Amino acid sequence: MFDAGNCSVVPDSVATDAGVAGAGVLLSFIITNCLSLFLSSIIVLLNLRKSTSAPICRKLLLSFSDQQILTGIGLQSVGLAKMKTMVPYHFFIIWLLSTLSTATNLSTLIALVNDFKRDWVLRWLRQFLMLINLILGVVSSIFVLQSVMKNLEPRLPIACVWVVESRGKSSNAALSLVGTIAVIAGNVIVFAFSTWYLHNRQNPKWLKTVQVVGLIALVAMGLGATVRVVLVSQAFGHPPESVRLVGMGEKEWSFGQLLPLLLLSLPLINTMEIIRGETRTPPSSVDEDTTPLFDGELVQQQDGRFEYQPNPIWGSGSRSNLMGK
Known part of the structure; x- marks a missing residue:
């Protein structure tokens, strides 16, 4: 249990925490976010022009995004686990880095949504990671909000x-309060x-907008979090x-x-192997093609239409139903 007596005596100083706010940690989040937003922009732009599907960019973006969201979840977990000893300064930096992680994840979702839709494993894995990231982000935001209010x-x-x-x-206080509530x-x-965007079966015309x-x-969002974390770190x-x-x-x-x-070099090395032909991957279709990657992904409805499997875990009548295997 947390000893309330620890809050009655204010320490004279605070020790640094390079594992949370070190230069390498901050740069890894910032660089990954910038690269992911850049690659997402390229893919979305090419989709608007209906040109090549940029398979190399897609591979790089997916790798950077997976690495960023897992790192973000891990860093937020560390912050919450150390909340009895971690000061608001370090906790606020974790919160800013989690914002960069969220921006990276969402930009990847925008650019690669149909890649996720065509593979139920990627689709539901992404949904699960988004949920964990949301829960941790909201809890961290509540701590930040409470520290600002008090x-x-x-x-x-x-x-x-x-x-x-x-x-x-x-x-x-007013600006911080409004900003924190807006983020939550x-x-x-x-x-x-x-x-909704991840599981939507249709691609309406306004989706590109x-x-x-x-x-x-x-x-x-990524630019604001980057500037803020650079200034306060x-x-x-x-x-x-006052942190001392x-x-x-x-x-x-x-x-x-x-x-x-x-x-950060691992996705680049993997991509280079693909370019050199040492590792083979299936060709990536353009975004208008939502054909599933695996047989049995679609189920024919009574009206003759084909729909994606509802859920790989508990969906009924599905060859992908893991609970039934």
Whole structure:
């Protein structure tokens, strides 16, 4: 159980945490987000022009997205697990990085939605990861919101937001409050729309407009989170003086900081192998083609139409029903 006595004494200083806010960790999230948004833009643009389906870009984008969302889920889990010792400064950086992870995931969904629709494994795996990311993001946002509302002492653990009394409003409390609430509401709304978007059987004409508008919004979201995390982090900017960080560990480079950046080369190596012909992949169809990748994916309805399988886990009458095997 959390000892409320830990919230009664304010420490004189806070230790750095390179595992959360180190230069390598921040750069890996920022670079992955920028590359994913760039690749998503290329794919959406080519789709609007009805030209090539860009199979190499699709492969790279999917790899970067998978790596980013798993890393984002892991980092948020670490933040919540360490909430009894982690100060709001580090928790806020995790929250910003989770925003970058969400932007990467959603931009990939916009660009590769029909790739996910054509394969129920990818479709439901993406849905599951989106749900986990949403739950963690909303919980983290509630902690951030509560710390803003109570103007939590910056050197106390983030878990103290449920114990200590409010210290009054800070100078930027109104802006922070509106921004945090907007992010929480946006995450829930976007998740609901993304779920519909991912499982929708039809491709209405206005869908391409939604792709373009959504991509522009995600670029703005990623840019805002990037600027904010660069400004407040010790690695690249200037953390608030009230935090009183001890040491320069978040600026120092070590193997732990190089590792996230080295992992970014794996999708590039895999793609190079595909280009050289060492690894073969099935050709990618243009976005207008929603033909399933596997036999038995479609079920014929009474009116003669073919529909996708409802769910691979508990869907009835499906060859893909895992519960029945």
